[in-house]
Amino acid sequence: MKQIELQHLYWRVGFGIHPAEYKSINKSRKSVVKSLFKDSNTFSPLKVDVSYFNNISYKDLKDNPELAKSVREKNVKKIKELNFQWINQLATSKELLRERMTLFWANHFVCKDNNIVFIQKYNNTLRTYAIGDFRAFVKAVSKEAAMLKYLNGKQNRKNKPNENFAREIMELFTLGEGNYSETDIKESAKAFTGYNHDIKGNFVLRKHQHHNGQKTFFGKTGNFSGDDIIDIILENKQCARYISKKIYRYFVNPTPNEKHINAMTEVFFKDYNIGNLMRFVLLSDWFYAVENIGAKIKSPIEFMVGIANTVPIKFERKKDILKIQKLLGQTLLDPPNVAGWKGDKAWIDANTIMARLKLPSLMLNNAIISLKKHGDFNDSFRERYFKRNKGKLPFKILPNWDTFSTNFKSVETERLDTYIIQGKINKGTADYLETLNKKSKKDYCIQLMSLPEYQMC
């Protein structure tokens, strides 16, 4: 594979790649993709320690307000920990594809909960099924404690139905708006009645609250269970199309291409196997077409983890990780609502563009973006000024430039742009970059990362 194709592939299924990694990769597309799948055969769950909650019952919480309070506080703390662990896993895991798809599904089967046990379990369920059987995936999600809380599934009872989950499973998770009727929602809601969970987050079917009778759904009549409803939904090819389109817009190009989405739909409809669908996408020629390279605006997580992938960083204060996510508008485990983050252009506004342009220098170089031109000796005045202000920086981060130097050793500084930037650089901006002094690979790296072009992947 060509350098540009490799980078493209690794930006979409991971967070970029550095030249030192190229050597260890076999050069044919087929074997690169094959090894991506092989690396993701294993599964590493997030493991925030939740033993504190082990022996607490609902009754304890009800009887003891002080305990309830400390449980609430503990949950807040533990969910932050889960956020850090997740980001760390994104940045360091060898199970690239699985992690990347977990991130994708987290913004598809969107869920949020204030209970660490439930939300950690939920997150690991996403990871379990990330490149597996979509059918089993939807069924598992429908029985997750966090989801039963989030979309009011546990309030859905025989005599008092709550249609929230039934609506969203079709509108957002499988078919898309307009592909079902209000009657379909009402009828399918009956099939999900009685779904509940215990304090550990295990699924429980409350038989007395379950509607044990005929339902008519998409023209079929029977005593359907929730799982039956999901099977019937998946019989509709629209489901395969809806998911294919979403995957296309996330992994290939935000502008849909009907021809390619049709081809994906055919593949996915056969067996609803996510891995097979992804293999088809990553092996196809069109995935590597020029119009798809650098066509996507990085999400805040892609942006942040991508920087760390080029220049490894260590946060001296963990809370800075949250601060950056907040600043850029995407805090993992804290989605805006069940529709998730809108993505693409919606990531960028006047606040976030400035934050993004300034962050690389803030994180990696005491806020300095060098202005040195060809022939300039130095701008030591500016450097002294910034050094004085070092204590006032909003973050405490240790960049590891040695690793960067080793990883990019084979690259000439003049050609660094082709490794750091995906896609075309604006002509005028490229002219400006020409005028800059290329003595320091580090300075040039910061300069490149401080461009609008760096927001694309």
Place this chain on the structure above:
Amino acid sequence: MERRKFLKNSALASSLLFVPSFVKAFESVTTERFGFKRLVIVQLAGGNDGLNTIIPYNNDIYYNARPRLAIKEGIIKLNDDLGFHPSLAPLRSLFDNGELSIINNVGYPNPVRSHFRSMDIWQTASGADEYLQSGWLGRYLDANGKKPYNALEMDEQLSLAMKGEHFNGIATNDYRVLYNTSKDPYFKNVLNHYNDAHLSEHNLGYLYQTMIEAKSSANYIYENTKVKLSQQEYPQNKFARQLKNVAQFINSGLETKVFYTSLNGFDTHANQLNKQKRLLSQYADSISAFVKDLKHNETFDDTLILTFSEFGRRVKQNAATGTDHGAANNVFVIGKSLKKAGFYNDLASLSDLDDNGDLKFEIDFRTIYATILSQWLDADDTTILNNSYDKLNFI
């Protein structure tokens, strides 16, 4: 116009947007004002207990439901039924002057008792069963805004309320930081060289365009904000600082139509009395200083302040001397030209509650939005709210 011709023309138009010299012109252009009236939003996050804010001090049900939580002393009686929490004393004069309208029992059908979901509903003006990805003020900007600084949030992060389909406001808790970031000479150099017109329709063009707008907005705010205008003393807390900044912007004549502020901590499940007392004091003291500041600068007449919370709280106290998430709640509207000041309506019945034991809503919050959009901001509320709501007559 033929499509080809149209595309050609629009390509030309957008290319003009990106010649470097335009950057300078863009910064100095003063847009024609699109009305002087301003809206200030105050969000009481966490679910303020409305019943202990506006107290039904003559109602036995209230005292029976809250043996350890009902306010008994220091209530500021406003009429025969209702009175202020003692902490709201600074707002008394606003009430007496007809500059405060209290709308009771505001909510929406099928109320949601989750903080983030209910806040979402309030911010997007959606129903309980729909999920919108843009906010009501953001959609107002889509239709009526011209520059990102037309809507400012006094925080680091922009609320969903302020995000439109195509247009976002600016969030900044310190406009000087935004300015300092944007004036990094490296960015200036990049923009001075940027010259490609053809990218403007693509994502990269959008990034450059947003960068130019951010830079010019930061300049605009920085250069037009007159720091020394305010002689008014404010309390020392985060919320007061937000309002102080808002007053500074308003009194400097910034072309900002909407300001968004927030006071957090109202989720009083336990030991509510002291917490709420402290928070309501912060609220009332800060608002009172803010209104004085505006009056002193003769900008109060053109300012409307809307205070809301995502839900009220349960009528019955809980076991931890607190209250759990409820439903309908009161909303405060503060301004000079109120049609109906004082109490807009009576408090809903405390004996006719919903299945959860919460107040039933009487006024849909979206009718308040519709009223403000059409009567105060001269906007087309039907398009912005995607529905036609009856108007109230408080302004």
